[in-house]
Amino acid sequence: MITTFRAVTARDLKLALRVGGGAGVGVIFFLAIVTIIPFAVGPDLPLLARIGTAVLWIGALLASLLGLDRIFASDQDDGSLDLLLLSHAPLELIAVAKAVAHWIATGLPLVIIAPVLGLMLGVEPRALAAVSLTLLVGTPAVTFIGLIASALSVALPRGGLLSAVLILPLAIPLLIFGVAATNAAVVGEIPFGTPFRLLCAITLFFLVLGPVAAAAALRHVRE
Amino acid sequence: MRLAVEGLTCIRGGRKLFRGLSFGLGQGEAIVVTGPNGAGKTSLLRLVAGLLTPAEGRVVVEDSVQMANELSHFVGHLDAVKGALTVGENLDFGRTLLGGGGIETDAALKKLGIGSLADVPAQILSAGQRRRLALARLLVATRPLWLLDEPSTALDSEGQRTLIQLIVEHRASGGSVIAATHMALDISGAREIVLTGEGVD
Numbered sequence: 001m002i003t004t005f006r007a008v009t010a011r012d013l014k015l016a017l018r019v020g021g022g023a024g025v026g027v028i029f030f031l032a033i034v035t036i037i038p039f040a041v042g043p044d045l046p047l048l049a050r051i052g053t054a055v056l057w058i059g060a061l062l063a064s065l066l067g068l069d070r071i072f073a074s075d076q077d078d079g080s081l082d083l084l085l086l087s088h089a090p091l092e093l094i095a096v097a098k099a100v101a102h103w104i105a106t107g108l109p110l111v112i113i114a115p116v117l118g119l120m121l122g123v124e125p126r127a128l129a130a131v132s133l134t135l136l137v138g139t140p141a142v143t144f145i146g147l148i149a150s151a152l153s154v155a156l157p158r159g160g161l162l163s164a165v166l167i168l169p170l171a172i173p174l175l176i177f178g179v180a181a182t183n184a185a186v187v188g189e190i191p192f193g194t195p196f197r198l199l200c201a202i203t204l205f206f207l208v209l210g211p212v213a214a215a216a217a218l219r220h221v222r223e
Numbered sequence: 224m225r226l227a228v229e230g231l232t233c234i235r236g237g238r239k240l241f242r243g244l245s246f247g248l249g250q251g252e253a254i255v256v257t258g259p260n261g262a263g264k265t266s267l268l269r270l271v272a273g274l275l276t277p278a279e280g281r282v283v284v285e286d287s288v289q290m291a292n293e294l295s296h297f298v299g300h301l302d303a304v305k306g307a308l309t310v311g312e313n314l315d316f317g318r319t320l321l322g323g324g325g326i327e328t329d330a331a332l333k334k335l336g337i338g339s340l341a342d343v344p345a346q347i348l349s350a351g352q353r354r355r356l357a358l359a360r361l362l363v364a365t366r367p368l369w370l371l372d373e374p375s376t377a378l379d380s381e382g383q384r385t386l387i388q389l390i391v392e393h394r395a396s397g398g399s400v401i402a403a404t405h406m407a408l409d410i411s412g413a414r415e416i417v418l419t420g421e422g423v424d
Binding site: 018 | 272273274292293295296297299300301302303304305307308312315316317319320321322
């Protein structure tokens with residue numbers, strides 16, 4: 001079972017890196033969002049520093065949505081989904097493997113690039129560290145929410161639209177507590193740990209719910 | 224492995240394709256499913272593989288605790304080949320996913336006549352070569368039941384002979400085969416199930 005997990009993760013990583021459009025697209029999109037914000041709000045550095053953490057979170061959230069609905073769709077298109085369904089390994093495990101690969105290929109680069117982009121907005125170092133930490137905890141949850149949406153889009157006709165509508169509302173709590181924790185680290189009215197722990201809790205919730213719900217949706221394909 | 228299909232009914236998109244279909248399949252036996260386009264040949268294979276849930280009836284593996292989907296190979300009209308991976312990587316992935324236990328990757332590719340293509344990206348393969356790669360998967364993972372949906376599509380005459388040979392060897396070693404085809408696929412001693420597309424009783 002562990003070998004299956006490793007094989008699926010390794011294959012999806014290879015595909016993401018070779019096809020292009022994996023890490024690159026998300027990072028460029030993230031960069032674009034952060035770059036155009038100063039054009040919109042003006043070159044007001046104190047203002048940018050104040051809204052910078054929120055911009056980073058929104059940018060990373062939107063960028064991590066890219067390609068989420070393709071997690072299972074590409075496998076359905078070429079028949080690989082049948083192979084996955086015929087495996088000895090439980091479907092939930094395969095779903096986790098695919099999500100892990102997707103996060104490493106698209107989520108992790110966003111976490112790494114976020115502090116660099118934060119410098120462009122004049123965000124102070126303490127806040128940069130907080131943004132990185134909260135994104136590190138929060139982006140996996142976005143991927144696992146996307147896992148559900150992706151499986152649904154395979155199971156249902158016209159599921160593509162559904163996935164777009166489904167992911168963002170579920171990701172809003174992550175945004176709220178992610179930005180709250182980051183602000184708490186800087187302003188310090190409430191301790192950093194309070195919103196951060198809630199963020200961790202939400203992530204853990206979706207780490208469990210995502211694979212189970214995705215596998216259930218994929219089984220529904222057989223109906 | 225002994226497979227029993229009991230009273231299988233298939234409804235796709237509101238249309239009843241066949242009803243009350245029952246048959247058994249023992250070691251070394253083969254069944255050829257024939258019928259016109261849209262008669263439900265592919266659906267029947269997917270039902271047996273557990274890739275579809277029957278509207279009525281059931282598919283039972285009588286002498287195993289494993290489910291049919293863990294005992295089956297399914298070669299469908301999509302070849303499940305990833306163009307960005309090499310031929311060898313595709314096959315290795317199939318092996319791991321389907322439980323392995325078969326022959327080596329190079330030997331399997333050689334047997335299917337694509338031995339020189341192991342390090343080539345699969346996206347440059349022709350349709351026939353992709354099909355050969357999909358068939359090579361049958362050899363790298365040992366599973367007793369082969370479900371072949373139009374397996375000879377895109378194969379040249381030599382490829383078709385290889386396919387027949389593979390089926391003969393698989394049956395000789397105690398495996399079973401269900402093949403769906405609308406062309407004559409020359410499998411010796413195979414029983415035939417004819418789907419008419421108007422509901423079998």
